[in-house]
Amino acid sequence: MTKGVQNVSQVQIKVDNLNLWYGEKQALKNISMQIPKNSVTALIGPSGCGKSTFLRCLNRMNDLVKNCRIEGKISIEEKDIYGPDVDVVDLRKKVGMVFQKPNPFPMSIFDNVAYGPRIHGADRKDLDSIVEQALRSAAIWEETSDRLKSPALSLSGGQQQRLCIARTLAVKPRTILFDEPTSALDPISTARIEDLIMDLKKDYTIVIVTHNMQQAARISDYTGFFLMGKLIEFGQTRQIFQNPQEQSTEDYITGRFG
Amino acid sequence: MFSKNSKEKGIESVLFFISTLTVLILFLICIFLFRDSLLLFKETSLLDFLTGKFWYPTSVNKQFGLLPLLLGSLLVTAGSILFSVPLGIASAIYISELAHPKVADFLKPFIEILAGIPSVVFGFFGLVVLVPFMQKTLNLPTGQTALTGSIMLGIMALPTIITISEDAISSVPSTLRQGSLALGATQWQTIYKVIIPASLSGISAAVMLGIGRAIGETMTLMMVTGNAAIIPSFPGGFFGPVRTMTATIALEMGEVPQGSAHFHALFAVGSVLFIITFIINLIADSIKKKYRFKVG
Ligand SMILES: Nc1ncnc2c1ncn2[C@@H]1O[C@H](COP(=O)(O)OP(=O)(O)OP(=O)(O)O)[C@@H](O)[C@H]1O
Ligand SMILES: [Mg+2]
Numbered sequence: 001m002t003k004g005v006q007n008v009s010q011v012q013i014k015v016d017n018l019n020l021w022y023g024e025k026q027a028l029k030n031i032s033m034q035i036p037k038n039s040v041t042a043l044i045g046p047s048g049c050g051k052s053t054f055l056r057c058l059n060r061m062n063d064l065v066k067n068c069r070i071e072g073k074i075s076i077e078e079k080d081i082y083g084p085d086v087d088v089v090d091l092r093k094k095v096g097m098v099f100q101k102p103n104p105f106p107m108s109i110f111d112n113v114a115y116g117p118r119i120h121g122a123d124r125k126d127l128d129s130i131v132e133q134a135l136r137s138a139a140i141w142e143e144t145s146d147r148l149k150s151p152a153l154s155l156s157g158g159q160q161q162r163l164c165i166a167r168t169l170a171v172k173p174r175t176i177l178f179d180e181p182t183s184a185l186d187p188i189s190t191a192r193i194e195d196l197i198m199d200l201k202k203d204y205t206i207v208i209v210t211h212n213m214q215q216a217a218r219i220s221d222y223t224g225f226f227l228m229g230k231l232i233e234f235g236q237t238r239q240i241f242q243n244p245q246e247q248s249t250e251d252y253i254t255g256r257f258g
Numbered sequence: 259m260f261s262k263n264s265k266e267k268g269i270e271s272v273l274f275f276i277s278t279l280t281v282l283i284l285f286l287i288c289i290f291l292f293r294d295s296l297l298l299f300k301e302t303s304l305l306d307f308l309t310g311k312f313w314y315p316t317s318v319n320k321q322f323g324l325l326p327l328l329l330g331s332l333l334v335t336a337g338s339i340l341f342s343v344p345l346g347i348a349s350a351i352y353i354s355e356l357a358h359p360k361v362a363d364f365l366k367p368f369i370e371i372l373a374g375i376p377s378v379v380f381g382f383f384g385l386v387v388l389v390p391f392m393q394k395t396l397n398l399p400t401g402q403t404a405l406t407g408s409i410m411l412g413i414m415a416l417p418t419i420i421t422i423s424e425d426a427i428s429s430v431p432s433t434l435r436q437g438s439l440a441l442g443a444t445q446w447q448t449i450y451k452v453i454i455p456a457s458l459s460g461i462s463a464a465v466m467l468g469i470g471r472a473i474g475e476t477m478t479l480m481m482v483t484g485n486a487a488i489i490p491s492f493p494g495g496f497f498g499p500v501r502t503m504t505a506t507i508a509l510e511m512g513e514v515p516q517g518s519a520h521f522h523a524l525f526a527v528g529s530v531l532f533i534i535t536f537i538i539n540l541i542a543d544s545i546k547k548k549y550r551f552k553v554g
Binding site for chain 2: 097101103116120171
């Protein structure tokens with residue numbers, strides 16, 4: 001059963017019967033969905049329902065968890081990302097991730113952004129322009145252009161998060177995963193990042209986990225509702241918010257639980 | 259009842275007394291050390307002491323030149339750093355980043371035991387095993403060399419370097435690791451481009467403390483370095499005997515007449531040693547403070 005979006009022009013991420021266990025405990029149950037290209041997809045649901053776990057499947061960050069076992073199939077751009085010939089480094093280049101807490105490296109602003117391109121062998125002479133472009137795309141160029149050499153940790157929390165977005169963009173991914181990127185930020189920084197995300201969908205496919213219903217409604221085109229490891233409902237955001245098919249979705253969205 | 263009762267106050271003042279006692283003892287040691295050292299300079303000038311090339315404390319023409327002892331200590335210490343630092347850091351990285359947690363838990367107690375072995379036991383091992391080995395494999399007239407001392411010291415400094423570096427590396431937040439891996443970095447790239455730079459100050463503190471441990475070591479060196487007070491050449495000096503400052507004090511203090519120039523000279527050597535370790539600890543401390551600030 002694929003819960004889904006009809007008449008999707010192009011599918012970026014296709015998930016089929018995904019099951020995931022942490023040791024004995026099953027954290028994701030039989031999840032299938034198709035995430036359209038160049039869209040913002042929001043994942044919502046109460047704490048512990050498996051949103052982050054699901055997100056980490058998409059760039060194989062769960063590989064780092066020792067006793068994590070996965071069944072099912074995930075294809076990104078029609079390639080099975082758990083297939084035998086997959087290079088995880090290459091996958092993570094194409095599928096970037098921005099975390100809940102801003103996590104800039106303890107180095108300069110410039111070096112943070114240049115980190116990815118450098119490890120992937122970018123030409124030294126191209127670095128300046130790659131960094132500038134990434135900072136511009138992440139809407140933080142104006143604030144940092146005159147202090148690229150200063151430590152990234154001297155930026156404010158909101159600036160640090162946009163720097164982390166720039167750092168991800170510099171690797172030129174095609175999909176970007178956001179795990180509650182604004183939950184540690186003030187309202188103004190949050191608004192800036194929301195604007196940025198809506199802007200980025202021109203060029204990227206975006207999946208964002210959020211606890212903020214208004215945020216999901218504001219910025220996403222599609223919404224998936226998770227509950228206890230299951231994907232209860234997935235569809236166009238407007239439809240999910242105005243006319244949910246499942247009682248639990250409605251209860252969650254209207255704040256009756258979770 | 260929120261006010262402290264008299265019992266608590268009593269405990270507090272006892273603890274205060276005990277903690278000030280250590281400061282007092284340190285202060286007294288300094289006074290005695292420096293007072294007796296200064297008496298040397300009635301017979302020799304400070305310059306002659308610091309730059310003198312000969313340590314002939316008992317010959318007719320007494321000479322109290324620090325250089326052979328100072329250079330002996332520095333050579334042995336430098337040699338020990340040369341191999342204990344890379345080895346120690348590599349082990350710390352392995353234990354905190356690469357090893358399976360079970361393997362790490364298995365290894366750690368051994369490192370702690372290594373730290374607890376008395377230095378005379380190390381010296382004994384060095385004398386019986388390493389000294390003959392060095393003599394044979396390097397074809398030297400004697401296996402009691404600076405290099406032998408360096409190797410023993412390096413082994414002894416390893417636990418300090420490993421434990422403190424490992425501490426620094428483990429305290430790098432895992433969000434940084436994940437951030438790097440999520441950008442497509444390999445584990446090795448993550449280790450040497452993010453983790454090590456982020457824990458560099460902690461690692462440097464570990465190295466400084468390792469040096470501090472090495473330079474103050476006495477017994478082991480006395481047993482394996484041959485104790486010849488000659489200025490070592492570099493790097494050839496590694497293959498001959500040397501005498502360190504610590505060994506000199508330990509060897510000669512028992513036989514020297516109290517109040518003699520020789521007696522005061524040994525105190526002066528002790529003062530130099532004290533100043534060196536004090537400075538090293540100061541550096542280690544300031545590095546550690548900086549690093550706490552950065553991570554915290
Ligand atoms: N590394 C792990 N090892 C074992 N269990 C885990 C691990 N990570 C998550 N879990 C468990 O899996 C379930 C889903 O966790 P997950 O972090 O995906 O939830 P979430 O929906 O992101 O929650 P939140 O909204 O609080 O971030 C939880 O019950 C959690 O305890
Ligand atoms: Mg989460």
